[in-house]
Amino acid sequence: MHPSRNLMRHVHGWLLLTPAAILLVAFTHYPTIKTIIDSLFSKGTVIRPSRFVGLANYESMYADPIFWKVLYNNLWFALGTIPTSIILAISMALLVNRAMPGRSFVRMAYFTPTILPMIAVANIWLFFYSPDIGLIDQISSWFGISGHNWLGDPKTVLPAIIIMTVWKEAGFFMIFYLAALQHVPPELREAARLEGASRWYFFRRVLFPLLMPTTLFVLINAVLNSFKLVDHLFVLTKGGPDNASNLLLYYIFESAFSYFDTNYAATLTVVLLALLAIMALVQFFLLDRRIHYR
Amino acid sequence: MTGIEIRNLAKHWGDIRAVDDVSFDVPQGSLTVLLGPSGCGKSTLLRMIAGLEDVSSGQVHINGQDVTHKDAAKRGVSMVFQSYALFPHLNVRENILFGLKVRKVEQAVRDKRLQEAARMVGLEELLDRKPANLSGGQRQRVALARTIVADQPVCLMDEPLSNLDAKLRAEMRDEIHILQRKLKLTMVYVTHDQTEAMSLADQVVLLKDGRVEQIGKPSELYETPSTTFSARFLGMPPMNVLRIDQIKDRGALNGAIPSGSPGWQLGVRPENISIADKGLSVKISAVDYMGAETVLRLRHGKQNLMARIDGRTNAVPGETLHITWNADDIHLFDEEGIRRGGIDAKPSASA
Incomplete structure (x- = not known):
């Protein structure tokens, strides 16, 4: 090929890539690298400017009991929300994936929590959970409780937030399962029925394996969401009492904008990024091999 | 002994009668084809026999037992679906063994039956493949193997060849036929393809709008169609059916036409027509050369005809010809389209 033609092809290629590359670099790569660099510097004040401290921020993080507390909370939060919301999502999708009266109404009802703004959702639940005047306490008072x-x-705050998150996420995940279920040909169920397979056997051996790509997608989203949750905490608890409902991202927010220790916040962010990256890799490499994609 | 008995079977959805008062018997070890245009209710009928569709009224008996309201799995039937219904995430082996595992058949028996079935349909080398990596014909074989291992006395097939290309279709048709006879299966086979029906069937049930139009051996349907619908449905090209009252030259019809019968129709198969010096005068509208034969499309007044002639002809479109046929080759139908006479005349509607 003519050298200048070849050059033009490269120029065209790069021109086509540039808009996406600018966005990626500006909002993903540059902030990531800047965060990692910031985490290696001390907090700057007027008297003592920021200076390179190596891994000192990581050492103080290791010694920070609140960090371990929020990490532990986050672990329980993830374990409490992810399996429950996925099981609920599959159950609801199976329920509304058949002919029944008021099907579209039920589908819409399941999806409503996803449409509502997060802050509004949190305010609704704040009313549910309020002591004495809240919905839950009013109902339980009828029974003399x-x-x-x-x-x-501190014992009930994290479960309370877990329940609210499950309520919000299950309907969203249901939509993905519903879409996947509608791609399963009805003859498969009929063929299994002729062989005498029970509903549960068919679900276990056919339907669930066919839903695995959806489950992986939902799982990754659920894990990300469990580490991304911050807006509910603003309205409901501000991480309290005594950090009993504090989660990693909210702690990062507090460090950066309440205590103005952006370098410590950067350190925590690096940990969060590393955790998310490890989990995404594990999911892709361990689960992906066992999944049948159509 | 009777394999399957269908008695006054009907399926209604509101006012729609998908299957309406259908009765027929399938002798044990024989092959019955349910034939008809799309929407005639043949698949619904098959699904009612399988137990996948509720019956509105009537009964289904299999091997002398009333199974009308019995669970699909307990009827002793296996089924091949039009789409094959293979489980996409399971390999060929697991697909074939699916039913045996559900029924908790012992491992040793499973392996033996798998080997037999795989050998019969030539899948031995492909047992570890997923359906996505198989050709259409191979997928069809997996579906057949599933039927073989199920070892049920009755086998139902819902347009099993319609997703295959023409050459493969002929090949698989023969294989299904060989398999059916070898395993002495009582088979009900749904198709809209008359070639499949003619070549496979011991008995054809021709359906129209959910009702039985005619039942009989393929030769009976071809030689003595009981209605104009049967006459036109079977045969390539189909039978010519002419309104007698629209033909002025009655002498040219070369048959005993009963007088005083307005609206009666005369049927003659295209292969029974020959070109002659005198007879019915027709104009050629097209000439379709097919190799071994030539199909002439003809026009007499406002009515269209087709004639099949061996080899090639020098006739060209626009030319006028005279055609004739033997008096023996005529079929007569009344104004309702019911057979009233002709070769081997029998009382109307053998159903």
């Missing part, structure tokens, strides 16, 4: 400060008690 005295009120409880659900969000004020």
